[in-house]
Amino acid sequence: xxxxxxxxxxxxxxxxxxxxxxxxxxxxxxxxxxxxxxxxxxxxxxxxxxxxxxxxxxxxxxxxxxxxxxxxxxxxxxxxxxxxxxxxxxxxxxxxxxxxxxxxxxxxxxxxxxxxxxxxxxxxxxxxxxxxxxxxxxxxxxxxxxxxxxxxxxxxxxxxxxxxxxxxxxxxxxxxxxxxxxxxxxxxxxxxxxxxxxxxxxxxxxxxxxxxxxxxxxxxxxxxxxxxxxxxxxxxxxxxxxxxxxxxxxxxxxxxxxxxxxxxxxxxxxxxxxxxxxxxxxxxxxxxxxxxxxxxxxxxxxxxxxxxxxxxxxxxxxxxxxxxxxxxxxxxxxxxxxxxxxxx
Numbered sequence: 266x267x268x269x270x271x272x273x274x275x276x277x278x279x280x281x282x283x284x285x286x287x288x289x290x291x292x293x294x295x296x297x298x299x300x301x302x303x304x305x306x307x308x309x310x311x312x313x314x315x316x317x318x319x320x321x322x323x324x325x326x327x328x329x330x331x332x333x334x335x336x337x338x339x340x341x342x343x344x345x346x347x348x349x350x351x352x353x354x355x356x357x358x359x360x361x362x363x364x365x366x367x368x369x370x371x372x373x374x375x376x377x378x379x380x381x382x383x384x385x386x387x388x389x390x391x392x393x394x395x396x397x398x399x400x401x402x403x404x405x406x407x408x409x410x411x412x413x414x415x416x417x418x419x420x421x422x423x424x425x426x427x428x429x430x431x432x433x434x435x436x437x438x439x440x441x442x443x444x445x446x447x448x449x450x451x452x453x454x455x456x457x458x459x460x461x462x463x464x465x466x467x468x469x470x471x472x473x474x475x476x477x478x479x480x481x482x483x484x485x486x487x488x489x490x491x492x493x494x495x496x497x498x499x500x501x502x503x504x505x506x507x508x509x510x511x512x513x514x515x516x517x518x519x520x521x522x523x524x525x526x527x528x529x530x531x532x533x534x535x536x537x538x539x540x541x542x543x544x545x546x547x548x549x550x551x552x553x554x555x556x557x558x559x560x561x562x563x564x565x566x567x568x569x570x571x572x573x574x575x576x577x578x579x580x581x582x583x584x585x586x587x588x589x590x591x592x593x594x595x596x597x598x599x600x601x602x603x604x605x606x607x608x609x
Contacts, residue, residue, distance in 0.1 A: 339596040343371050349569070353596035354603075364411025369602040370572030372545045374486055376453050380414030381406055382606060383434040388422030393429075396437060403441050407452065416575075416604070418457035418491055419476050432479050439481035453486045455573075455604075457549060460492030462517070464525050466533040473537055487573060488534070488543040492550040495524040499552035499576075499588070506584060527562040535568035547573035547602075553589035560599040575604035582607065 339353035350371030352358075357365050358375050366375040381402060385393045394402070406412035421434035435456060442452065458464060458472045473488060493499070496513040498506045518524060525533075534546040548555060548571055556574050563570035574594060576585045585591065585603070594601040 342597040343600045350600055354594070354600050355596070360411070361413070362409065362411035366411075366413065367602075369487070370545070370547075370570075371596075371600045372572040374453060374545055374572060376414040376602075377412045379406075379412055380416055380453075380455075380604075381412065383415065383417040383438070384421050384423050386422055386434045387429060387437055389424045389426040389429040393422065399437055400441055400444075403438075404445070407447070408445070413451060414453045414455065416455045416606075418459075419472055419479075420457070420459055420491065432475070435476055435479035439479060443481055449482060449484075454480060454482065455487035455489060455547075456480070456485055457489045457491040460490050460494065460550070462494075462524070464490055464494035464530065466525065466529050466536075469530075469533040470537065473542055477542065484541060485543045487545050487547055488537065489547040489549045489573070489575060490530075490551070493548070493555050494530060495555070497550075497552060497555060499550060499555070499584070506588065527558050528566065531559065531563040531566055531568050531570075534571075535563075535566075538569050545569065545572040547571045547575065547604075549575040549604075551576070553593040556590065556593050556601060557599060560601065570599070571601060573602035573604055575606060577607050578603075578605040579608050 339356070343350040343353040351373045352368050352371065354368055354370045356368040358368055359366050361377070364377045364379070366377050368374070369376050383399075386399045387393065387396060403415075407415075415438055417434045417438060419435065420431050422429055422431075425431045425433075438454065441447070442449070456476050458469060458476075463472075473485065476485060476488075477483065496515075496518045498508050512518070534543070537543045538545070546569070548559065551574055556571070560570040574590065576590065578585045585605075590603070593599050594603050
């Protein structure tokens with residue numbers, strides 16, 4: 266089928282956010298299929314049998330690195346760590362058309378185990394999916410197969426150029442929802458503010474307003490920093506992960522007041538939540554330090570902590586596992602969901 270072939274293309278290209286949560290037991294265990302239906306796509310069919318006995322791949326695009334925890338101990342820990350928590354991250358709350366929907370962090374935001382990433386949708390790449398292709402992706406995944414999570418960013422598509430303009434991925438999603446008359450609560454939209462020095466209280470508000478307008482909606486489910494507001498080796502996209510104090514002390518990072526503080530960041534995000542413009546917020550391309558600094562600062566201020574952190578994670582790319590993100594995000598610790606991109 267044409268649609269199936271296009272969906273297959275989506276799964277193998279892009280910074281496509283097909284997320285795979287990982288089991289706590291040393292990342293070992295059995296693969297969890299995308300759907301119990303034999304007619305549905307199965308993630309385990311994409312992995313050679315000799316690799317399936319290792320779990321790194323428990324199909325989940327959002328939960329945390331902790332598939333299979335759940336249970337009373339995790340619920341108790343989540344409640345103790347944050348009185349506002351609705352439950353432990355990655356908890357399966359319901360199933361829609363064979364697709365499990367899991368709790369994102371300690372929030373009431375429920376996301377499908379698989380989601381659609383949109384980085385190269387309608388981009389300047391010669392082989393990028395066009396509008397018709399993207400409509401077919403969303404029609405099949407969201408309207409038929411129980412997927413509800415769409416991940417995008419104000420900078421998408423990448424690359425831009427020519428007729429492809431930054432923000433077009435958000436515009437496409439908004440237009441699809443309008444054309445298909447999709448109820449807003451049937452879709453979870455995660456988008457991102459451009460990171461680095463762009464992240465200021467003023468820009469957090471202004472850029473969120475821009476995304477809302479392009480998406481044609483009055484609220485965003487998860488608003489994320491595309492990369493940290495501060496210097497962090499984690500956002501080097503494959504370069505050295507060693508901390509470099511000289512880079513951190515550079516004029517770009519430290520002039521004009523330095524990076525936005527964690528306090529300013531948490532308060533700005535809480536302002537958007539109180540205004541009803543976002544339901545929750547999160548991080549992307551960050552590390553255990555950034556995650557814990559945000560959660561602890563938010564809790565100290567009495568405001569909403571981040572519900573998720575997004576990162577590059579796959580069978581061969583394990584830095585989130587190796588650098589302590591898994592431990593920090595656990596429902597027994599900060600109770601934050603993990604979204605994986607480049608998972609395949």
